Amino acid sequence: MSIITVKNLRKSFGKVEVLKDINAEIKEKEVVCIIGPSGSGKSTFLRCLNRLEDISGGHVVVDGHDITDKNININKVRQEVGMVFQSFNLFPHKTVLENITLGPVKIRNTSKEEAEKIALELLEKVGLSEKAGSYPGELSGGQKQRVAIARALAMNPKIMLFDEPTSALDPEMVGDVLEVMKQLAKEGMTMVVVTHEMGFAREVGDRVIFMDGGYIVEENEPNELFNNPQHNRTKAFLSKVL
Amino acid sequence: MDVISTSLPILLQGLKVTLYIFVIAITLGFLLGLVVALLKLAPFKILNWIAKIYVDAIRGTPFIVQLFFIYFGINSFHIISLNNTTAGIVTVAINAGAYFTEIIRAGIQSIDKGQTEAARSLGLTGSQTMRYVILPQAFRRMLPTITNQSIISLKDTSLLSVIGIADLTQQGQIQASATFEVFKIWLIVGVIYFIIIYLLSILANFVERRFELR
Ligand SMILES: Nc1ncnc2c1ncn2[C@@H]1O[C@H](COP(=O)(O)OP(=O)(O)OP(=O)(O)O)[C@@H](O)[C@H]1O
Ligand SMILES: [Mg+2]
Numbered sequence: 001m002s003i004i005t006v007k008n009l010r011k012s013f014g015k016v017e018v019l020k021d022i023n024a025e026i027k028e029k030e031v032v033c034i035i036g037p038s039g040s041g042k043s044t045f046l047r048c049l050n051r052l053e054d055i056s057g058g059h060v061v062v063d064g065h066d067i068t069d070k071n072i073n074i075n076k077v078r079q080e081v082g083m084v085f086q087s088f089n090l091f092p093h094k095t096v097l098e099n100i101t102l103g104p105v106k107i108r109n110t111s112k113e114e115a116e117k118i119a120l121e122l123l124e125k126v127g128l129s130e131k132a133g134s135y136p137g138e139l140s141g142g143q144k145q146r147v148a149i150a151r152a153l154a155m156n157p158k159i160m161l162f163d164e165p166t167s168a169l170d171p172e173m174v175g176d177v178l179e180v181m182k183q184l185a186k187e188g189m190t191m192v193v194v195t196h197e198m199g200f201a202r203e204v205g206d207r208v209i210f211m212d213g214g215y216i217v218e219e220n221e222p223n224e225l226f227n228n229p230q231h232n233r234t235k236a237f238l239s240k241v242l
Numbered sequence: 243m244d245v246i247s248t249s250l251p252i253l254l255q256g257l258k259v260t261l262y263i264f265v266i267a268i269t270l271g272f273l274l275g276l277v278v279a280l281l282k283l284a285p286f287k288i289l290n291w292i293a294k295i296y297v298d299a300i301r302g303t304p305f306i307v308q309l310f311f312i313y314f315g316i317n318s319f320h321i322i323s324l325n326n327t328t329a330g331i332v333t334v335a336i337n338a339g340a341y342f343t344e345i346i347r348a349g350i351q352s353i354d355k356g357q358t359e360a361a362r363s364l365g366l367t368g369s370q371t372m373r374y375v376i377l378p379q380a381f382r383r384m385l386p387t388i389t390n391q392s393i394i395s396l397k398d399t400s401l402l403s404v405i406g407i408a409d410l411t412q413q414g415q416i417q418a419s420a421t422f423e424v425f426k427i428w429l430i431v432g433v434i435y436f437i438i439i440y441l442l443s444i445l446a447n448f449v450e451r452r453f454e455l456r
Contacts, residue, residue: 076365078363083359085356089354092379093378152364
């Protein structure tokens with residue numbers, strides 16, 4: 001069953017078209033990694049999946065809702081789609097616990113006690129139980145990103161989107177974050193991950209999509225794509241990053 | 243010494259009027275500034291224009307002209323009659339509101355757009371995002387400029403004496419001509435304003451420092 005269906009997706013910024021006729025399907029529980037050179041449209045594509053970017057053309061159907069339909073309640077759809085950013089984007093004026101409970105309390109009308117209980121469970125899961133009362137400014141990059149993952153998970157989403165979650169981290173912090181993501185994949189979360197971590201894509205990904213110049217050039221199982229790329233552009237890119 | 247014992251109670255009477263007008267006007271002005279700032283940032287051209295005309299009109303004219311316009315100009319139509327205190331409060335509020343609009347707009351725009359994106363991606367609505375994520379952070383950043391504008395508005399209230407409001411400055415004038423102790427009276431009036439503004443700055447500093455701990 002496809003939980004996300006993308007048909008003829010186009011996205012322009014002004015006159016510049018950065019996504020050109022993108023078609024893709026993402027199945028439930030699938031982990032799809034998106035790779036490609038800088039500026040190829042990976043982030044823009046990901047951000048179209050929860051309509052953080054206005055969509056210029058085509059259709060994006062998420063969990064049965066066509067989010068290109070202007071009449072749809074996009075906030076409802078976004079509750080089912082967690083997103084993790086390269087720059088964490090934690091709320092600096094709120095404690096770690098408040099960051100995580102904000103969504104459930106204000107949107108899902110979960111009681112504060114219940115939301116805090118869930119938040120503490122999630123913090124334990126990402127290995128940060130002792131940081132509940134800290135402010136984001138007091139955390140390392142890796143810790144921030146794990147809190148950001150917990151914050152997204154607190155909404156109990158069906159899908160998680162990751163936009164280069166480890167790119168802003170010091171090398172020694174990358175492992176902790178990838179470990180949390182691996183665990184999430186193991187639990188059956190549907191994940192779309194824009195990443196430069198080819199090791200992660202190979203190990204955890206069910207499928208890898210290679211983008212270049214606003215197109216999906218090639219997609220395949222990780223081993224096939226990495227060992228046996230079909231297109232010259234894929235070959236050229238992989239020869240640079242592997 | 244005699245002047246102080248006879249005039250000081252009357253001057254403090256005036257101070258009460260000044261503070262009363264200031265507190266009401268600055269609160270209204272702040273709320274007005276918040277609303278107009280949101281209009282200015284709203285995705286509707288007409289609203290942006292209305293906000294811009296208001297801000298430009300206030301910034302481009304002297305306070306005293308605004309005061310006369312509201313007190314004499316509006317009363318000249320005999321449709322509504324504003325007493326001088328109301329006219330004074332309204333003028334200070336409208337005047338401060340225009341400056342607050344720019345302060346608040348700049349404060350909101352200074353918050354990284356990643357904050358909005360994170361909030362919206364959780365499923366928060368635009369107004370929930372503004373209320374729980376953007377404004378609390380923006381206000382912290384704006385606090386020094388808000389304090390500054392509040393001090394300016396407090397000093398502007400001294401101009402309200404020209405429409406006969408019995409504020410600190412007006413009482414100073416009355417006492418100065420009644421006692422002929424011009425130097426002493428205006429010195430006392432100046433010191434009172436100075437102390438009030440000094441206390442206001444201390445309060446603002448205290449609030450700022452409490453927020454900084456986060
Ligand atoms: N808000 C925007 N306004 C104008 N152009 C934009 C905007 N966001 C992205 N672009 C352009 O769209 C193209 C694709 O950008 P995108 O961020 O999706 O690339 P990317 O594949 O994620 O790159 P990177 O690996 O560097 O993150 C780029 O040419 C970029 O300059
Ligand atoms: Mg990107």
